[in-house]
Amino acid sequence: MNHDYPVLAADVLIIGGGSAGAMAAIRAKEVGPDQQVVIFEKGDILYSGCIARGMDALNIVALPGHESPELYLESNGIACQGVMDEPPSYIMAKRSWEMMQKLISFGVFFPQDENGEYERLQVHPKGKFCVTMKEPELKSILANRARNLGVKVVNRTMALRLIKNGDRVAGAVGMNVRTGEIVVCLAKTVILTAGGTARFGLPENGYLYGVYDFPGNTGDGYCLAYHAGAELSGFEYTLVYYIIKDINSPLLYITLTRGAHLFNAFDQAFHESHPGMLLMHDEHMALRGPMRIVMKHLPEKKIKEIEDILFSTERPVQERFFKGRGVDFRTGEIELWPTDCFLCGGHGLTGVVVNEKAETNVPGLYAAGDTALVARGHLSGALVFGMIGAEQATEYARSAPEPVLERNQIDDLLADQEGKLSQSGNPIRVEEFEYKVRRLINDYVRPPKNGYKLDRALWWMERFREELKTMVRVADIHDLFKVYEVENVIQCATLSALASRERKESRWGLWHLRSDFPERNDREWLKHIVLRRGDHSLDVRLEHRPIIKLEGRHE
Numbered sequence: 001m002n003h004d005y006p007v008l009a010a011d012v013l014i015i016g017g018g019s020a021g022a023m024a025a026i027r028a029k030e031v032g033p034d035q036q037v038v039i040f041e042k043g044d045i046l047y048s049g050c051i052a053r054g055m056d057a058l059n060i061v062a063l064p065g066h067e068s069p070e071l072y073l074e075s076n077g078i079a080c081q082g083v084m085d086e087p088p089s090y091i092m093a094k095r096s097w098e099m100m101q102k103l104i105s106f107g108v109f110f111p112q113d114e115n116g117e118y119e120r121l122q123v124h125p126k127g128k129f130c131v132t133m134k135e136p137e138l139k140s141i142l143a144n145r146a147r148n149l150g151v152k153v154v155n156r157t158m159a160l161r162l163i164k165n166g167d168r169v170a171g172a173v174g175m176n177v178r179t180g181e182i183v184v185c186l187a188k189t190v191i192l193t194a195g196g197t198a199r200f201g202l203p204e205n206g207y208l209y210g211v212y213d214f215p216g217n218t219g220d221g222y223c224l225a226y227h228a229g230a231e232l233s234g235f236e237y238t239l240v241y242y243i244i245k246d247i248n249s250p251l252l253y254i255t256l257t258r259g260a261h262l263f264n265a266f267d268q269a270f271h272e273s274h275p276g277m278l279l280m281h282d283e284h285m286a287l288r289g290p291m292r293i294v295m296k297h298l299p300e301k302k303i304k305e306i307e308d309i310l311f312s313t314e315r316p317v318q319e320r321f322f323k324g325r326g327v328d329f330r331t332g333e334i335e336l337w338p339t340d341c342f343l344c345g346g347h348g349l350t351g352v353v354v355n356e357k358a359e360t361n362v363p364g365l366y367a368a369g370d371t372a373l374v375a376r377g378h379l380s381g382a383l384v385f386g387m388i389g390a391e392q393a394t395e396y397a398r399s400a401p402e403p404v405l406e407r408n409q410i411d412d413l414l415a416d417q418e419g420k421l422s423q424s425g426n427p428i429r430v431e432e433f434e435y436k437v438r439r440l441i442n443d444y445v446r447p448p449k450n451g452y453k454l455d456r457a458l459w460w461m462e463r464f465r466e467e468l469k470t471m472v473r474v475a476d477i478h479d480l481f482k483v484y485e486v487e488n489v490i491q492c493a494t495l496s497a498l499a500s501r502e503r504k505e506s507r508w509g510l511w512h513l514r515s516d517f518p519e520r521n522d523r524e525w526l527k528h529i530v531l532r533r534g535d536h537s538l539d540v541r542l543e544h545r546p547i548i549k550l551e552g553r554h555e
């Protein structure tokens with residue numbers, strides 16, 4: 001076995017340099033300037049992650065004098081239909097204003113009116129928590145700040161496994177996605193911030209990477225946590241959005257909250273500024289779709305305002321997209337369509353179980369952002385929990401023992417890598433294989449679900465796990481890296497099918513709609529389904545767990 005790989009040392013290792021990871025790195029250096037902070041980033045930290053795809057608002061800010069964390073709990077509890085641990089959501093809302101002020105101090109721009117009031121929109125059941133942000137450079141601001149504070153960023157490095165010393169986390173093994181070289185980072189603490197599973201169901205446009213969320217996120221954070229023994233929850237919350245056809249970009253609430261109209265294909269209007277995904281999906285499935293956004297009636301000033309948001313901060317490529325399609329908002333309309341099905345902590349409820357300190361059940365392991373279960377926290381959740389994770393991790397690192405390199409753990413991984421590299425004679429390209437895996441996720445895990453389909457999903461995922469070894473060709477390092485990603489997608493689909501099969505009711509509108517248990521059943525199912533690894537990687541243990549209320553708060 002070749003032991004000639006670099007071994008880095010860190011107090012805090014952050015896996016994933018997106019919104020949560022970059023903020024965690026900044027905060028770790030602020031509270032522990034003497035500590036070594038390392039980021040493993042699969043892409044390039046300047047461009048990677050959700051906010052590099054566009055961002056127009058902090059969806060949750062409890063602005064003092066306007067909204068309170070208590071109202072947010074109430075509001076998010078409604079949105080989560082009661083399946084929400086209150087302490088993490090409460091602390092997130094409580095520290096959201098502090099986080100926004102931090103961004104302002106970094107130079108991030110939040111428009112204010114002549115009275116100095118920030119623009120606030122209602123996109124939650126209660127309260128105007130969504131604050132408009134106009135900052136196309138948000139990602140580079142965070143990335144550069146982390147670098148300037150002395151954070152070591154290891155780009156193009158995909159974390160493959162966490163290292164443990166006994167029960168404690170002790171670092172991670174990464175692989176350079178261009179050269180295949182292994183890099184080990186021994187760390188006293190690890191913060192997982194590797195996003196959700198964006199590449200899950202196949203999008204209707206058929207492109208592997210044409211998804212709603214950041215396509216570099218393949219559930220690696222969930223899988224790293226799972227293999228290290230961390231608890232996961234919310235895998236039955238399978239998100240499907242209904243947004244711009246083909247490009248899968250957001251625009252719905254940006255336009256509807258500014259006066260745009262929503263019609264079905266029969267010109268019936270839906271006068272709601274926040275229509276439910278289920279409503280639109282139902283129209284679509286009842287063959288009254290596609291739904292359409294129309295803005296012809298809006299004054300030029302409003303249209304310009306919308307264009308300004310969409311084409312500068314939200315997703316600039318939309319300008320080219322609409323031009324290419326010959327769509328002008330003044331005369332044309334925007335066709336909507338269901339997106340791919342995906343798993344995510346920020347938009348949904350899927351994630352590593354954390355408490356209000358971002359701690360997981362594995363000592364020394366923290367999680368934040370879309371990897372963590374801070375119910376529907378969006379960007380605010382990612383940034384606040386990035387801060388919290390960093391504060392807790394730096395504190396933990398001060399008294400944690402030095403991590404020890406247990407070479408057998410790296411050897412296992414090297415053996416696995418060698419095995420994969422010996423697959424050069426196999427017949428199927430990894431891209432074709434990924435297409436098939438995700439097509440079958442659409443068939444059997446994407447809602448509406450039922451017991452039969454979920455059993456089929458599990459059967460297929462077991463088969464895919466085998467075929468990944470026996471059928472898929474690994475001709476070069478690029479293939480190798482993709483095989484690791486697809487392995488994680490398969491693992492996520494298995495967890496999702498198991499959790500979905502377990503929850504014998506329907507909840508969260510379309511997102512866990514079971515045709516064999518069509519009713520919501522609060523009496524039996526107002527609880528979490530928690531998953532964790534048993535004796536080996538295929539041994540998934542399921543447990544039902546009560547919802548945690550904030551101390552002193554009861555229904």
Ligand SMILES: Cc1cc2nc3c(=O)[nH]c(=O)nc-3n(C[C@H](O)[C@H](O)[C@H](O)COP(=O)(O)OP(=O)(O)OC[C@H]3O[C@@H](n4cnc5c(N)ncnc54)[C@H](O)[C@@H]3O)c2cc1C
Nearest residue numbers: 016018019020042048049050059159220346369370378379
């Ligand atoms: C299109 C879109 C629009 C949105 N709009 C808004 C909005 O307006 N307001 C709002 O509040 N929220 C919004 N959100 C949600 C918000 O952006 C996310 O919740 C948040 O940015 C997630 O941050 P994160 O750090 O968890 O994930 P990301 O920012 O996606 O970062 C994950 C990082 O991990 C890296 N990574 C993945 N796997 C590995 C691995 N194995 N090893 C190393 N690195 C890895 C990835 O390359 C990536 O850089 C939007 C999301 C999307 C997708």
